[in-house]
Amino acid sequence: MxxxxxxxxxxxxxxxxxxxxxxxxxxxxxxxxxxxxxxxxxxxxxxxxxxxxxxxxxxxxxxxxxxxxxxxxxxxxxxxxxxxxxxxxxxxxxxxxxxxxxxxxxxxxxxxxxxxxxxxxxxxxxxxxxxxxxxxxxxxxxxxxxxxxxxxxxxxxxxxxxxxxxxxxxxxxxxxxNGSLIILGILGLSLTFIVALITWFFLQKFIIYPLHNIMLGTRDIATGHLTQKIKISGSKEIKELENAFNQMVEQIQSLTSEINKTTCDFETNLPTDSADANHNSAEGPDDMVCNLTPNDSNTSNDNDDFDTLESPLANYISTGRFKGESLPKGLNQATLDHILKFVQTISRPISAEEVAEGVKLTRVTVRRYLEFLEQCGVLRSDQKYGTVGRPLKLFIPL
The missing domain is CATH 3.30.450.20 (PAS domain)
Structure with a gap:
């Protein structure tokens, strides 16, 4: 072909x-x-x-x-x-x-x-x-x-x-x-050759090369390697094709993130033993207890210190855990402490991607911990809107 x-x-x-x-x-x-x-x-x-x-x-x-x-x-x-x-x-x-x-x-x-x-x-x-x-x-x-x-x-x-x-x-x-036709034929062949060269250059630069880049991007998607957005120059139709391709990339990335999050939630909500199953049937997998009062024998002393802390984030770091209750299913105390210390070190609005890069964990995992802390009142979230794409969710320490 x-x-x-x-x-x-x-x-x-x-x-x-x-x-x-x-x-x-x-x-x-x-x-x-x-x-x-x-x-x-x-x-x-x-x-x-x-x-x-x-x-x-x-x-x-x-x-x-x-x-x-x-x-x-x-x-x-x-x-x-x-x-x-x-x-x-x-x-x-x-x-x-x-x-x-x-x-x-x-x-x-x-x-x-x-x-x-x-x-x-x-x-x-x-x-x-x-x-x-x-x-x-x-x-x-x-x-x-x-x-x-x-x-x-x-x-x-x-x-x-x-x-x-x-x-x-x-x-x-x-x-x-015949003399006139021969001269006309020579001029016609010369003009045809020049037009062919100009057409070849135009096709190569403004149609073939942009389409080749788009083809490479779609090939990456087909082979499971999610590509980045492409930037090409060309005619109005080529630019429309570029925009459509970039929108497809955004949708695929968003869909991939949702699938990963759903898979992780499903895996973490599976009961590990009969006790966990009974516990989940009584309370439900999504129960989150957010008492910031420490759960130990020195509750009264810690309550005295609690009044002097500067923020909910500092309160939780000083107490180290929740009073009388375990963390929700799928969350780990050590990981939570690690994320809290990193957030306290940054001390500014930060996205789940930045936290994930800082603590060397997946974005989906980090987002679950941040959303848990948001429900507990340790963090609050805000949406940052850009010129293109979905808004960015930032977590702000309290």
């Missing part, structure tokens, strides 16, 4: 190639029409130029004598050198007709011989010889198509005795069109 980058590049390049093909075909068709128009204009100009050259070279009227065509005193029939000269000046094929028959021409037949004695097409003969009009357009010249121009040749009396022809081969048009 192709990667997203390959699919986008193939789609883009395919679209560019299709667009370039359509453009070249349209441009070629446009150039074909323009080339034909230019050829017809050239034919008209060459007719006028050649007519003036003929009149200056051979002054006098056109006339027929003994089946030959003359201009003034010069014989034009079979005067191939003259038509070759006119052809070299204009780049056209040149023919002089007596009636509808070629008597001097540069046009060659299939055997590469001059097409002397061949006749003009009937449509041209109708327009020029019979109607006396100039013909400019496509015409079949000895089996090949040319953009042509024909003018009638008139005798001194005004009778039409022949025609003069210039023709531009389709090969001329095709060379001009």
């Amino acid at each position: 192709r990667s997203l980058k390959q699919q986008i590049l193939i789609l883009l390049l395919g679209s560019l190639v299709l667009l370039a093909t359509c453009f070249i075909v349209s441009f070629g068709w446009f150039m074909k029409d323009r080339a034909e128009d230019a050829a017809f204009i050239k034919a008209q100009a060459d007719l006028a130029t050649c007519k003036e050259i003929i009149d200056k070279t051979y002054p006098g009227p056109w006339y027929e004598q003994n089946g030959e065509l003359y201009k003034g005193t010069a014989k034009i029939s079979l005067n191939n050198n003259f038509v070759d000269h006119l052809s070299s000046l204009t780049g056209d094929t040149v023919t002089i007709f007596l009636g509808d028959t070629r008597v001097a021409t540069t046009v060659r037949g299939s055997s590469d011989e001059r097409a002397i004695g061949t006749k003009v097409s009937a449509s041209v003969a109708q327009t020029v010889l019979q109607n006396g009009q100039t013909f400019v357009g496509k015409a079949n010249v000895v089996g090949q198509w040319y953009e042509t121009g024909y003018v009638p040749l008139r005798s001194e009396s005004g009778n039409i005795i022949g025609m003069f022809y210039v023709g531009i081969s389709h090969a001329y048009d095709q060379r001009a069109i």
Whole structure:
């Protein structure tokens, strides 16, 4: 299966190639029409130029004598050198007709011989010889198509005795069109290559790389390694995907914490023996006794000292335990003392995470001890709200 980058590049390049093909075909068709128009204009100009050259070279009227065509005193029939000269000046094929028959021409037949004695097409003969009009357009010249121009040749009396022809081969048009299309194709390929490089860079930086980072994050989650939030740059859609991924990470972290806490509570509430079971059935697993009066034989003396203590936290640390009752199920006196001493040392609002890091215990375990002390009036809690995520719960010594 192709990667997203390959699919986008193939789609883009395919679209560019299709667009370039359509453009070249349209441009070629446009150039074909323009080339034909230019050829017809050239034919008209060459007719006028050649007519003036003929009149200056051979002054006098056109006339027929003994089946030959003359201009003034010069014989034009079979005067191939003259038509070759006119052809070299204009780049056209040149023919002089007596009636509808070629008597001097540069046009060659299939055997590469001059097409002397061949006749003009009937449509041209109708327009020029019979109607006396100039013909400019496509015409079949000895089996090949040319953009042509024909003018009638008139005798001194005004009778039409022949025609003069210039023709531009389709090969001329095709060379001009092919040259333009080749240049256009080279420019199109260069532009396509440049666009492909720019597209590849854009895809790599703003789409593929951000998606790759998100993919690595999801792979970590799938393999059980909870990832941190990601920070990537990209388009609006990529940023929305980043936000959705980070929200998913927050939810997974929160869900994991709740599961750990529920599991720990379940394990600690399991009875260890029959006595604990009877005790739990009588009092319930959640009973918490929070008497801060010491439970020993010197109760009266300790009560005297209790009045002089500065705070509930200091009172509990000095007494060391609760009067007449054991700790709730799952709590340990030594651990509780350790946490209390750490909290007293810090002497400021502190989170369960900070306490857990300080006493080297899990956050879930530490939170249970802190919440117990909060119920006993040793600590109180407060919520600290940030700009992003869930509020932070802080425990404040009393």
